[in-house]
Amino acid sequence: MKNKIAIASAFLAASSFSMGEIVVNDFLSFEGFVDSSYSHTDTDQGTSGDSSENSNEFGVDQVEISWLFSFDTVTAQLDLQYEGDAEGKDQEDGEAVEQAFVNYALANGDVVTAGRYASMLGFEAFEPTGLYQYSTAYDASGLPLYAQGVKYTRESDTSFFGVSIQDEAFDFGGDNQNLSSSSYAIEVAYAQDLGNGVAVFLGAAFEDADAGDTYIVNSYVTYETGAWLFAAEVNFGNSENEAFNVVNAYGITSGAADLTGDDVDVMSGLVMANYAYSDDSSVTARLSYEEVENENSDESEATKYTLAHNKALADNLALIVEISYVDAEINNIDIERSEVAVELLFTF
Numbered sequence: 001m002k003n004k005i006a007i008a009s010a011f012l013a014a015s016s017f018s019m020g021e022i023v024v025n026d027f028l029s030f031e032g033f034v035d036s037s038y039s040h041t042d043t044d045q046g047t048s049g050d051s052s053e054n055s056n057e058f059g060v061d062q063v064e065i066s067w068l069f070s071f072d073t074v075t076a077q078l079d080l081q082y083e084g085d086a087e088g089k090d091q092e093d094g095e096a097v098e099q100a101f102v103n104y105a106l107a108n109g110d111v112v113t114a115g116r117y118a119s120m121l122g123f124e125a126f127e128p129t130g131l132y133q134y135s136t137a138y139d140a141s142g143l144p145l146y147a148q149g150v151k152y153t154r155e156s157d158t159s160f161f162g163v164s165i166q167d168e169a170f171d172f173g174g175d176n177q178n179l180s181s182s183s184y185a186i187e188v189a190y191a192q193d194l195g196n197g198v199a200v201f202l203g204a205a206f207e208d209a210d211a212g213d214t215y216i217v218n219s220y221v222t223y224e225t226g227a228w229l230f231a232a233e234v235n236f237g238n239s240e241n242e243a244f245n246v247v248n249a250y251g252i253t254s255g256a257a258d259l260t261g262d263d264v265d266v267m268s269g270l271v272m273a274n275y276a277y278s279d280d281s282s283v284t285a286r287l288s289y290e291e292v293e294n295e296n297s298d299e300s301e302a303t304k305y306t307l308a309h310n311k312a313l314a315d316n317l318a319l320i321v322e323i324s325y326v327d328a329e330i331n332n333i334d335i336e337r338s339e340v341a342v343e344l345l346f347t348f
Contacts, residue, residue: 021068022348032065032348035128039341045333061343062128064098073105098146113151119144119169120162120189121203121218123233123270132274133308134322134341137288140300142216142237142244142266144169144205147185158193169205170214170243183208197224212240212262227276234269244292263295280312302328302335318345 021029038058064081079099101115118126122143124136149166169185189203199222206215216237223230237244244266268290276282286306293299308322320343328335 027070029068029070030065031068032063033127033129034060034346035062035343036060036345037134037341037343039134039339041337041339044336064127066099074102075105076102109155111153111155113153114149116146116148117151117164118146119205120164120187121205121216122235123201123220123222123231128343128345129347132272132282132284132310133286133306134320134343135306135324135339137233137270137272137286137304137306138268138290139302140244140266140290140292141235141268142170142239143218143235144187144216147187149185158195160189160191162189163187168209169207170216170239183210198222207241207243209241211242214239214241214243216266229274229276231272232270234267236267237265239264239266265293267291282310284308284310298331300328300330302326316347318347319343320345 021031023029036059038056040056060082062081062083064079067078067080069076069078077099079097081096081098083096097116099115099117101113101117104112106112122141125131126145128134147164147166147168149164151162151164151166153160153162155161164187166185166187169187185205185207187203187205189201191199191201193199200219201221202217202219204215204217207213214237216235218233218235220231220233240262242264244264268288270286270288272284272286274282274284284307286304286308288304288306289302291299291301304324304326306322306324308320311319311321313319320341322339322341322343324339324341326335326337328337
């Protein structure tokens with residue numbers, strides 16, 4: 001399970017989420033969440049002259065229901081989701097089957113999984129229920145999201161190993177047609193609990209495509225002590241098929257060339273501290289950085305500062321308030337983006 005070692009008890013104690021399954025019968029249960037938010041974003045883009053764009057957004061960001069099936073050694077999961085903004089996604093109107101897979105449990109914690117499932121890479125969870133704040137750390141990290149294939153995992157109380165053979169690894173939406181020519185991809189991951197609150201993770205993904213190869217290496221370490229949780233992550237990779245496309249990232253409105261090409265390098269990382277100061281509240285501070293450069297020496301770099309507060313209003317209702325600031329430069333264009341967001345997260 002992604003982030004099982006990293007997503008530690010400090011967050012769970014601070015959020016007090018009720019993620020228990022709603023049981024229909026011995027074979028079927030379901031769980032899910034409704035994520036809604038209000039955000040105000042101010043973007044300053046330095047082109048020929050200073051320009052600023054303010055935006056206010058309010059609405060339902062995502063609704064997801066997970067159907068869980070259990071037949072002794074065989075289990076299955078089907079995640080149906082709706083995202084309010086479908087722009088840049090493969091589906092229309094934001095509707096999607098996010099995951100659909102079957103698990104076959106072998107002996108000694110071995111599991112074989114087949115279907116569509118989430119990547120094992122990355123410290124941050126893909127869903128808002130697993131995040132320590134409202135936003136994610138990166139706009140262009142290069143980390144994979146979901147893919148279809150077959151995966152083998154072995155898990156114990158202190159370690160995790162997984163290897164996945166899949167159709168592709170870097171599917172960031174329908175805008176990049178080169179990704180559809182992928183022939184195969186492989187992803188491997190290993191995590192170890194070293195004791196005394198320290199856990200480490202190392203993983204990588206490689207995609208062999210007709211349009212060019214892509215790889216990413218991901219590593220992070222976490223340290224938990226009392227009510228504190230600390231994390232540090234580093235990612236680096238290279239793509240020959242535009243998998244690290246950062247067009248219109250960071251709120252660019254005009255004047256920036258596409259940062260794409262046949263040879264694009266990406267590097268990103270974060271440091272984070274989460275403090276659960278009560279049974280139902282926590283604060284999180286995060287500093288993240290990302291850099292993308294192509295063969296033409298076009299370069300993008302951004303530093304993001306994030307401060308968030310998480311408050312459990314009830315067992316299944318959380319309120320997250322976040323302030324973030326991004327200082328970026330893309331092809332010699334300076335961009336500053338500040339955002340204030342209030343998120344209401346209902347889980348069942």
